Every structure is written in C-alpha cells, then in structure tokens.
Amino acid sequence: MSFRDKTVLITGASSGIGREFAVQLAKQGANLIITARSEGELESLAASLQASHSNIWVKVVPLDLLQADSVKTLYSTIESMNLSVDYLINNAGFGKFCEFTAEGFDTYQKMLTLNINALSELSYVFLPHMKAQNAGGIINVASIGSFQPLPYQAVYGASKAYVLSFSEALSGELLDSNVHVMALCPGTTESNFMTNANADTSKMNLMPASEVVSGALSAFAKRRHYVISGRINYLVSLVPRIVTRLKTIKIVASMFKESVLKKQGA
Template identity: 40%
Template sequence: MKTALITGASVGIGAAFAKELASRKMDVVLVARSQDKLEQLAEQLQTQYNIKAYVIPQDLTQPGATKAVVDAIEKQGLTIDLLINNAGFGDYGAFVDRALEKQVQMIQLNITALVELTHIFLKDMKKRGSGAIVNIASIAGYQPLPYSSVYSATKAFVVNFTEALWAENQNSGVRILVVCPGPTESNFFVVAEFPQTFAGAGQNYATAEEVVQETLQALEKDFSTLVTGGFANQLIVNLPRFFPRDTIVSLVEKQFRPK
C-alpha cells in the first residue's frame, strides 16, 4: 500500500487530502501542530477506510522541525510515495506594523520547510523512479499583495520553485505539481487576522474538497501548475500579463488597504 505525507493535515485542505487519499486506500502520515486534532482524524480514517494513519505533531515554523519529521518517518520504516506540502499561513497589515517574528516564521514554514521536505523526499523518489510531490501555493503568488507582502512573496517562490522542479524531473518518473487555490473555506483569514469585511466574504469560496479533487486530476495528467476555482481565478492570475506592474500593484493596494 502506498503512503502519503501531508503537512498542515489537521484542518482545511490538508485534512481534505487525508480523507480523499485514505478513501483511495493510501496510508497517510499526518503532520501539524495540533496532536489532538491529528489523532482524532487518524482514528476516523483508520476506522472508516481500514488504512494506517501515522501522527507526527510538529511545529514546522521551528528550525530543525523537518529533521524531526523525517526521523519519525524513518523510525516507522515508511516510504513516502506522495508528498503534499500544504502547511502555510498568511498575515494581514502593513509590513512595518506587523511582528517581525511572525514574518520570519511564515518564511520558515511557507518556504524553508517546504524546500527541505521536497529535497529529502524527491531524492528518494528519483532513486526509485516513482513518486509525486504537490506544493500548495496560492493565486497570491502571481502578483505583489500589499498588506500581505511576505505571504504573497512566499507563494511566488513556491510557484517558481515547483515549476522549475517539474521541468528538471520530467523524465524521472516523479510527478511534481504546484497548486494555486483562490479563496477557500478554511481558517486562513482568521489566522492572518484579516478584517471581518474580508473574512466574511466567503459565499463564493471554493471548498477544500473541490481543491483536492482538481489537484488529484491535474496530478494524474502531469500538469506543472494548477490554478483552482474556475474562470475568475484564471483572470486574476493572468491580469498582470496585460498591464504595467505599477498599475496592478496600485489597484491591489487600494483593494486591500485597511479601512
């Protein structure tokens, strides 16, 4: 039976991946900070789908955390066939007014932990000539996002990094995909401390389950990049191609400016 490693697995898109992959008879390794939520999810998946679910409670914003995850996986004697780098968070507000510690932790989680896990497991996958890696970015990675400047920059990194790896590994037997969701039903806006005027506008948000289904379909087709959520999100990510960058970032600044 194949095994998937999912970071940020306790809620949202990560939990939706765990449920869908378990339903497809994959064992899962669940990584997140909340041990209680992970254990509850693992018990549910094992009971419902008769698979093995391993729990690794780990705060990936901390340097060295990825080594602890890898050590735990090696201790179990597991081979990772599918890596889903889903863990990440954002922040809202003028950069200079936000806590520097939170910005550094965001870079550590959204970029450093993702790069470390990708490097470690991609090396193993290439040796075997099989496997897949999914890195979760965002449509925010396609343009600068004032008042979420570090977040959008980290997601731009994930897009460029993953697309480059896809090109490097086309003939390796390893599939690599970057996924760029738009607004999705989750606790993202709460953690990022967006005003209620933003967080409450979720009537048109995609569900985590929709993002997962689109992702797995794109992975089967060996796409390099997936923008989920239909035409509206495709329009958003392609607008910067047709207008001066000053114009785009000025318009976005007005839209996201604190009221």
C-alpha cells in the same frame, strides 16, 4: 495515477486543505502520515479515517515545523517506523493580512521559515527516494497570489511566488522521469487560514476545500506543473499579462486596502 497502497505525507493536515487531502486520499486507498502541531485534531482525524476505510493505515506525527531541526526529526521518525514516502504534500503555511509594518518582524521570520525553508527542506529530504524509485511526486501548496505582488500581504505573497517558481523548476528537472512536482494555487478557501491571517472575509467568496483538493488531484494525475483553483481565480491570474505591473499593483492594493485597514482599526 493511483494512490492505492502508496504512502503520502501531508503537512498542516489538521484542518483546511491539508485535512481535505487526507480525506480524499484515504478514499483512494492511500496510507497516510499526517503532521501538524495539533495532536488532538490529528488523532481524531486518523481514527475517523481508519474507521471509514479498513484497507488503510494512518500514522500521526505531531510536529511544529517552525522548530529547529524539525524536518530532520520528521524524517528520522518516519525512518524509525520503517516507512518511506511515495508522495509529499507540502501544505503547512500561513499568512497575514495587514500593512507591512503593522506586524512584528518575528512573524515574518516565522512565515518565511514555514512557507519557504521548511517546504524546501522537506522536498530535499524526501525527493531522493522518489527519484531512486522513479515514481511518486510532490504537491506544493502555493497561492493565486503567486502570480502578482500582494500589497497588504507583502511577505506572504512573495513567499508563495517562491513556492510556484521552486515547484516549476523542480518539475523541469524531473521531466524525463516518472516523478512529478506540481504547485497548487488556490484562492480564498474555507479553512482556518483566513482566521489566522486576520482577514475580513465578509466580501469574499470562499471556495470549499473539497473542490480545491479534488481539482488538485485531477490536475496532478494529468502531470500539470501548476493548477489554479476555480475559473474566476484563473482569470484573476491573467491580469498581470493584460495590464502593466503598476496597474496590477494598484488593482490589488485597492482590493485589500479598505478591508485590511478597517480590520486593523486604522
């Protein structure tokens, strides 16, 4: 699989995993459309990538996917540039580490809008071109939390379980084509995500975003329908297959209870 001269749309591209996708795909000769809320960071990234790789172009589309009709706006903006998207990387999303009722419900509404609705709509509007060309694909960023309930991250975990299920279902519909869909399931990663999630990372081993992305691109080239970042995370994902669901819930709850409640000041 080659990304050279292909057009890749990356959401949440201003930092973390999204930014690293942009960096590594630029090295592979991909042309990029990068979007996020942070226009300054996007412009800086675009300038850096184009200075380092004279054979590519990078288009910046500042956008808040939480806003109504934002996906339609993004799609029409790309159309107005006379461009089409060969590959889509649905990376934009966020979570919160907290006891469920300790966060305002409006935060959860935004989380579901971004993690589920926007990701699904972006797939819906850009997939037809890929199918017509019988080429391209989508990488949806899920989570290691897709494989089990996440006490103290209840809504986030549920939203990422959706992403995994949705991605695998689409990959099943496309088995007889050259269009491929994959779910990327990272664990704790070096990014702004953990800070924005109000997570206590003092006892966490954070995986570099560069390793997460390189592993994802390798797995995507092999047409994997999902990939888990890191050997330890893979082993963690097997826990629900080994013990009862109740035991799984207790294990995960004990992992996060003390650090989350301490962070909340409870």
